[in-house]
Amino acid sequence: MxxxxxxxxxxxxxxxxxxxxxxxxxxxxxxxxxxxxxxxxxxxxxxxxxxxxxxxxxxxxxxFPARLYGNKEKTGAQIEVFLLRELDAESRIWDVLVDPARKIRIGNKLFFTEDDSLVAEVVDNTTSRGRTLRFLFDGSYEEFRRKLKELGETPLPKYIKRKPDADDxxxxxxxxxxxxxxxxxxxxxxxxxxxxxxxxxxxxxxxxxxxxxxxxxxxxxxxxxxxxxxxxxxxxxxxxxxxxxxxxxxxxxxxxxxxxxxxxxxxxxxxxxxxxxxxxxxxxxxxxxxxxxxxxxxxxxxxxxxxxxxxxxxxxxxxxxxxxxxxxxxxxxxxxxxxxxxxxxxxxx
CATH class of the missing domain: 3.40.1780.10 (QueA-like)
Structure with missing residues (x-):
């Protein structure tokens, strides 16, 4: 077929x-x-x-709440980061999708909090939208995962145009x-x-x-x-x-x-x-x-x-x-x- x-x-x-x-x-x-x-x-x-x-x-x-929003260093442009899978727990390395991808290159840093407590560095390109990020966080692994959950959104499918709410x-x-x-x-x-x-x-x-x-x-x-x-x-x-x-x-x-x-x-x-x-x-x-x-x-x-x-x-x-x-x-x-x-x-x- x-x-x-x-x-x-x-x-x-x-x-x-x-x-x-x-x-x-x-x-x-x-x-x-x-x-x-x-x-x-x-x-x-x-x-x-x-x-x-x-x-x-x-x-x-x-x-898990896989959709995060960060700001690119220097320009402050908002970048959507969709967490796909954890590659290395100890080094906090993840495969992600980024949008818009054309703005994100190896070496760029993304800032997810006003106090810069959670930062990610782009270490590789995987696909046209795919990137590998190393998260920089001064805390234990458990604290790091809690921070991701705190900042993340429920990853509703893209066809749903509204923002996720408490019910989701x-x-x-x-x-x-x-x-x-x-x-x-x-x-x-x-x-x-x-x-x-x-x-x-x-x-x-x-x-x-x-x-x-x-x-x-x-x-x-x-x-x-x-x-x-x-x-x-x-x-x-x-x-x-x-x-x-x-x-x-x-x-x-x-x-x-x-x-x-x-x-x-x-x-x-x-x-x-x-x-x-x-x-x-x-x-x-x-x-x-x-x-x-x-x-x-x-x-x-x-x-x-x-x-x-x-x-x-x-x-x-x-x-x-x-x-x-x-x-x-x-x-x-x-x-x-x-x-x-x-x-x-x-x-x-």
């Missing part, structure tokens, strides 16, 4: 710039892979499709987030409320946690027409022995295994064995899933509605079938479902 096969006209008013009032009352489209039936529900109705012994695979990554700090984070390291939320999980998780637990659904630290590469556009030539950026993942036991037991006892989000799906498909069992894993993945991929672990998934020609839409099409997803997206637009990070949800079962 080609990238252009995944293009469609998405009305801009369907891009959600705020979350639903209540997490579990977003809309839910239920797609039945085998019959092609499409149902319209609320997210909290997801409980009706699962039974005791079924497993939800949750990505427990935690978003809570809502652009799953309620089960614990392992800090993501620069974007695993958005399918944003729909789970504490009440809904408790109801699922009481019904006997089990939860297996993985960690995939979502990077901006997840949302990067595909610049080639031949999908086999697209390269995903690497993201760090962790899959524990405990999670593998829970998931593999469900497979062996013929219970449902539901991947919550494309990030969970990519993580488990990175470490699937030849006999379709989940293996423990610590490392990085650049796995790109598109039709016609043979999935090994999950038989259902929850995901949001994705933008045209995105790698996320391609994965979902591989899982549910291209024709069915295109039909579902057409229905979603007709019924005014909300798309993207704060948008509504889809259950594929």
């Amino acid at each position: 080609k990238t252009s096969d995944f293009d469609f006209k998405l009305p801009p008013e369907l891009l959600a710039d705020r979350p639903s009032k209540n997490r579990d009352e977003a809309r839910l489209m239920v797609i039945h892979k085998n019959t092609g039936e499409i149902e319209h529900k609320l997210f909290k109705d997801v409980i009706d499709y699962f039974n005791e012994g079924d497993v939800f695979i949750l990505n427990n990554t935690k978003v 700090a809570e809502r652009y984070q799953t309620i089960y987030a614990k392992e800090e390291g993501a620069v974007a939320a695993p958005t399918a999980g944003l729909h789970f409320s504490k009440h809904l998780l408790k109801r699922l637990e009481i019904k006997g659904i089990e939860f297996a946690e993985i960690t995939l630290h979502v990077g901006l590469g997840t949302f990067a556009s595909v610049e080639v027409e031949d999908l086999s030539k697209h390269k995903m950026e690497s993201e760090q993942i962790s899959i524990s022995e405990k999670t593998c036991k829970i998931v593999n037991h469900a497979i062996e006892t013929k219970h449902r295994v539901c991947a919550i989000g494309t990030t969970s799906m990519r993580a488990i498909e990175t470490s699937v064995s030849a006999n379709k069992r989940l293996n423990p894993f610590e490392g990085w993945t650049n796995k790109f899933i598109f039709p016609s991929y043979d999935f090994g672990i999950a038989d259902s998934m929850i995901t949001n509605f994705h933008t045209p020609k995105s790698t996320l839409m391609m994965m979902v099409s591989a899982f549910a079938g291209y024709d069915l997803i295109m039909k579902a997206y057409k229905e979603a637009i007709k019924e005014n479902y909300k798309f993207y990070s704060y948008g509504d949800a889809m259950l594929i079962i």
Whole structure:
């Protein structure tokens, strides 16, 4: 298949710039892979499709406030710095994106506080917008990380034009987030409320946690027409022995295994064995899933509605079938479902 096969006209008013009032009352489209039936529900109705012994695979990554604003030395020009990943904790060296990038060269310094307590020096160029920074801070590592959090903003996607507010700090984070390291939320999980998780637990659904630290590469556009030539950026993942036991037991006892989000799906498909069992894993993945991929672990998934020609839409099409997803997206637009990070949800079962 080609990238252009995944293009469609998405009305801009369907891009959600705020979350639903209540997490579990977003809309839910239920797609039945085998019959092609499409149902319209609320997210909290997801409980009706699962039974005791079924497993939800949750990505427990935690978003950190990755967007900072500094001023360039001498000129004072404001520069946006988006923290991507920490390369060296001891030396406080980070990979970042800067905007505007044309103003930032090796050797430049950026000042983030009026008292100059936090300064960064550009030590390398990585891509057109990418830079490597060494942060200069007179304090412990813990104090340094606290300072980054104090100055940083919730890294809402660029399509959301408003400034982040207090609600975003809570809502652009799953309620089960614990392992800090993501620069974007695993958005399918944003729909789970504490009440809904408790109801699922009481019904006997089990939860297996993985960690995939979502990077901006997840949302990067595909610049080639031949999908086999697209390269995903690497993201760090962790899959524990405990999670593998829970998931593999469900497979062996013929219970449902539901991947919550494309990030969970990519993580488990990175470490699937030849006999379709989940293996423990610590490392990085650049796995790109598109039709016609043979999935090994999950038989259902929850995901949001994705933008045209995105790698996320391609994965979902591989899982549910291209024709069915295109039909579902057409229905979603007709019924005014909300798309993207704060948008509504889809259950594929």
